[in-house]
Amino acid sequence: MKTNKRLMLSGDSKAQVGIGTLIIFIAMVLIAAVAASVLIQTSGVLQQQAQSTGNQATREVSSNLIIKSIEGVRAKNSSTIMASDISLMKVKVGLNVGSSPVDLNQLVISITDGSNTNSLLYANNAKTHGSSMADFSDSADASTNLEKLLTSNQSSPGVNARYFFTVQKIRDDDISVSQGNPIMNTGDLVTIYISTVSDGDLAYTSIGDITTSGSQKDSYLDVGPRSTVGMVLTPEAGATTIADFVTPSSYGTKEIISLYP
Known part of the structure; x- marks a missing residue:
């Protein structure tokens, strides 16, 4: 059961x-x-x-600036009477592919001849540097500001050639580069002018297309033959651009000398 x-x-x-x-x-x-x-x-x-x-x-x-080329210009009295040194550097600069815009107002250029070094600011940056830009004009053309760079001496900060550089645009399809607001975009190409007038160049009457009448000012740089030159371009953001080169052993009878690359 x-x-x-x-x-x-x-x-x-x-x-x-x-x-x-x-x-x-x-x-x-x-x-x-x-x-x-x-x-x-x-x-x-x-x-x-x-x-x-x-x-x-x-x-x-x-954000990369690229130095395409650097040329040196000798001061002269005539086509046969020229300074033994480079009096002006023309630095052709563009942007790398895909680079962000670069404001040349904020660019700092350091250049040395092996003995002396100048740290240069853009000559029209009045918004940041105020009265020290009094010699330069937003409305002037590039050649007028270049003449001021080569020949003018201000009470502050002093000789323009020792503190500033100027810019002239070569290619600027979007019209972003002006004397008052030099903004480089991809595809833009400019020439940066750097004075390298030495004390031996002061008696000559012209530098390139600029008539100086012997009033050019000493930049404290001396770029003669066989000089070792170093240049550093430091933008507000992005990588620095460096160019180091040695000038030719002789400038011969040439007014314009290819220095870099």
């Missing part, structure tokens, strides 16, 4: 009730909400920082 077996399921009918339990439940929900809010905020801040860092890193590697 089989024994009848019954399966009994025990039920737990007890539960916590009351105001205390409700308060604990609400507190747990609030804590979870606060924790979620903190995590969301933190992740948002980290994302913004990562994006900002990525953008800065991209600018550092993509």
Whole structure:
């Protein structure tokens, strides 16, 4: 005879009730909400920082000035009577493919002849440097500002040739480069003028297309034959551009000398 077996399921009918339990439940929900809010905020801040860092890193590697060529110009009285040194450098500059725009207002150029070094700013940056730009004009053409660079002496900061450079655009399809606001975009090409007048060049009457009548000022640089020249272009953002070269052993009868590359 089989024994009848019954399966009994025990039920737990007890539960916590009351105001205390409700308060604990609400507190747990609030804590979870606060924790979620903190995590969301933190992740948002980290994302913004990562994006900002990525953008800065991209600018550092993509904003590149390229020196296409450097030519030297000798001061002269005539086609046969010329200075023994380079009196003016014409630095042809463009942008690398995919580069971000470069504001030449913020460009700093350091140039050395092996003995002396000049750190140069753009000559029309009146917004940053104020009255020290008094000799230069936003509305003047490039040749007028170049003449001021070569021949003028201000009470502050002093001889223009020792503190400034000027720019003339060669190719500028989007009209972004002006004397007052020289912004280079991809495809733009400009010539940067750097005075290298030495004390032996002061008696000559012209430098390139500029008639100086012997009023050019000493830049403290001396770029004669076999000179070791170093040039560093440092933009506001992006990689620096460096050009190091040795001038030819003789300039011969040439007025314009190819120096780089």
